[in-house]
Amino acid sequence: MAGRKTTRKIYKPVRVDELRPWSDLHRDLLELIVSRLCIEDVVRLSFVCKTWQYVARSLDVINQSPWLLFSFPFKDGKSKFFDPSQSKFYFGELPELRYLYIDCSKDGWLVLSCSTDCMYLFNPFTKSKINLPCCRSFPSPSMSVALSCGATSPDCVVFAIENVDEFRGVSIGICHPGDAQWRTVKYQNTDRALFCCGPGPVFCNGLFYCLSEWHDNLVGVFDPQNHTWSILRVPLLNLPLPRSDEGRVKHLVECKGELLLVSVSYPDKPFIFKLDLSKMKWIEMESLNGVTLFVSSHSSLSTTDVPRILRNSVYFTKHPRCYGKSSYLYSLDDCRYHPSKQRHVTPSVKATIVWIEPPKMSHLLFKSL
Amino acid sequence: MSSTKIFLKSSDDKTFEIDETAARASETLKNIIDGGCLDGVIPLPNVSSNILPKVIEYCKKHGGDNGSSKKIANGGVDKDKEILPDYDEEEDKREKVRVDELKKWEEEYMDFDQQVLYDLMLAANYLHIKGLLDLTVEKAASMIRGRTPDQIRENFNINSDFTPEEEEEMILIEDEWDDEWAFD
Numbered sequence: 111m112a113g114r115k116t117t118r119k120i121y122k123p124v125r126v127d128e129l130r131p132w133s134d135l136h137r138d139l140l141e142l143i144v145s146r147l148c149i150e151d152v153v154r155l156s157f158v159c160k161t162w163q164y165v166a167r168s169l170d171v172i173n174q175s176p177w178l179l180f181s182f183p184f185k186d187g188k189s190k191f192f193d194p195s196q197s198k199f200y201f202g203e204l205p206e207l208r209y210l211y212i213d214c215s216k217d218g219w220l221v222l223s224c225s226t227d228c229m230y231l232f233n234p235f236t237k238s239k240i241n242l243p244c245c246r247s248f249p250s251p252s253m254s255v256a257l258s259c260g261a262t263s264p265d266c267v268v269f270a271i272e273n274v275d276e277f278r279g280v281s282i283g284i285c286h287p288g289d290a291q292w293r294t295v296k297y298q299n300t301d302r303a304l305f306c307c308g309p310g311p312v313f314c315n316g317l318f319y320c321l322s323e324w325h326d327n328l329v330g331v332f333d334p335q336n337h338t339w340s341i342l343r344v345p346l347l348n349l350p351l352p353r354s355d356e357g358r359v360k361h362l363v364e365c366k367g368e369l370l371l372v373s374v375s376y377p378d379k380p381f382i383f384k385l386d387l388s389k390m391k392w393i394e395m396e397s398l399n400g401v402t403l404f405v406s407s408h409s410s411l412s413t414t415d416v417p418r419i420l421r422n423s424v425y426f427t428k429h430p431r432c433y434g435k436s437s438y439l440y441s442l443d444d445c446r447y448h449p450s451k452q453r454h455v456t457p458s459v460k461a462t463i464v465w466i467e468p469p470k471m472s473h474l475l476f477k478s479l
Numbered sequence: 480m481s482s483t484k485i486f487l488k489s490s491d492d493k494t495f496e497i498d499e500t501a502a503r504a505s506e507t508l509k510n511i512i513d514g515g516c517l518d519g520v521i522p523l524p525n526v527s528s529n530i531l532p533k534v535i536e537y538c539k540k541h542g543g544d545n546g547s548s549k550k551i552a553n554g555g556v557d558k559d560k561e562i563l564p565d566y567d568e569e570e571d572k573r574e575k576v577r578v579d580e581l582k583k584w585e586e587e588y589m590d591f592d593q594q595v596l597y598d599l600m601l602a603a604n605y606l607h608i609k610g611l612l613d614l615t616v617e618k619a620a621s622m623i624r625g626r627t628p629d630q631i632r633e634n635f636n637i638n639s640d641f642t643p644e645e646e647e648e649m650i651l652i653e654d655e656w657d658d659e660w661a662f663d
Contacts, residue, residue: 130597132635157628
């Protein structure tokens with residue numbers, strides 16, 4: 111057959127008489143088509159009809175946006191979620207959250223605690239609840255908590271840290287789901303490093319990091335494998351004085367295995383730093399290279415390539431004290447704050463607001479408001 | 480080259496003839512042939528007589544693929560050749576001609592509307608003809624790329640089943656998106 115010339119054929123048009131039901135196209139075939147499209151095309155495709163939307167949203171190509179969880183622990187057990195990618199609120203009956211504080215969130219799980227020394231891991235999407243060991247003396251309400259990963263993972267570690275002895279030291283506790291008790295250790299501050307736990311903790315590359323409250327030159331690191339606590343000394347950030355009286359709000363965020371520090375003081379621009387462990391210093395980032403950060407006082411996280419989520423930006427929780435009344439995101443591309451167009455009610459102070467990573471298709475679990 | 484004839488029966492009971500070598504382009508047919516349960520005619524209850532000739536045409540072009548013609552399907556890239564010391568320039572030219580010719584053939588072959596595309600994609604999937612499935616899936620993807628939801632619906636003759644409220648909400652989101660994305 112090689113090299114032989116074929117004569118040009120005129121093709122007879124093929125006709126089909128019935129209308130083809132493309133909206134019912136077999137799921138496998140639609141997935142094949144979707145796999146050849148870029149993210150923007152997949153998003154547009156999801157608006158064609160309901161079945162296509164279902165398939166497009168359930169595929170891995172569309173990353174799920176984090177949601178904001180508004181919990182009202184002293185109200186009727188009703189909670190709200192806000193999906194910033196769809197500008198939509200969802201409403202959920204979550205009586206499990208009543209009278210409980212949310213300590214942190216990770217991979218869709220929450221760490222909850224109450225004043226009677228009880229702690230739980232709770233997944234508001236699957237409604238799974240796991241009891242954590244109780245202890246009279248530890249943990250206490252003033253502690254900060256972090257979770258290494260979702261509670262169903264065998265690597266799940268709960269980390270809690272608090273100041274003790276009038277800030278002369280810290281007490282650290284860790285436990286795994288199913289443990290009978292916390293494993294706690296106390297560390298006294300040395301004169302050289304007056305560490306007082308502040309922003310964080312956050313889990314990054316197998317270690318829990320916590321920033322010192324007043325001294326951003328001190329970074330506490332706990333290794334949950336070897337149970338070692340060390341304090342890294344880095345040069346001070348020397349940020350300009352903020353225009354606002356409220357001062358700066360700092361957040362630690364894990365991003366692709368690196369530790370970031372976001373320092374916000376509306377209306378000044380937020381400063382973002384990356385901890386360079388080889389040079390032992392904070393390095394300012396002018397760009398997030400397409401990543402989006404979501405920061406809140408109890409959980410901060412990062413994502414890439416989520417449709418309708420602005421790249422290279424920091425999303426806030428709309429807490430008026432820190433971020434201005436209506437701003438809810440800052441874009442590093444145009445260097446300005448952007449207001450939300452959504453009728454986004456300023457949450458009352460009694461609500462706990464955290465970013466949470468919902469599993470895919472979570473919008474089907476709740477009623478949209 | 481064997482010239483054993485195979486007979487295929489469409490869903491509407493029409494019989495078509497195809498060379499065994501061509502039929503082997505379809506994994507499904509290949510398995511039936513190799514399974515030895517050939518009973519004269521292979522019934523294809525999922526392929527109509529409108530589409531079957533189109534499928535046979537593709538198989539004729541690609542069936543009986545042996546070493547040399549598979550290279551065409553891979554876009555003419557042949558890694559083995561690069562490491563051969565006596566690199567044949569003439570053969571390379573002929574290869575290029577073959578690829579160009581095949582591309583032209585595919586272009587003409589794929590000139591049909593979405594109604595045929597749908598049936599052909601299903602047939603390629605059912606008969607496990609990977610090359611044809613790739614072609615049809617790519618054509619469908621090309622009818623979506625860069626299009627608005629309205630244009631996609633028009634291309635595929637789909638009616639929106641969203642309620643007017645849902646539609647309105649989506650337009651609002653779209654507008655907000657465009658506004659906020661304008662500086663991107």
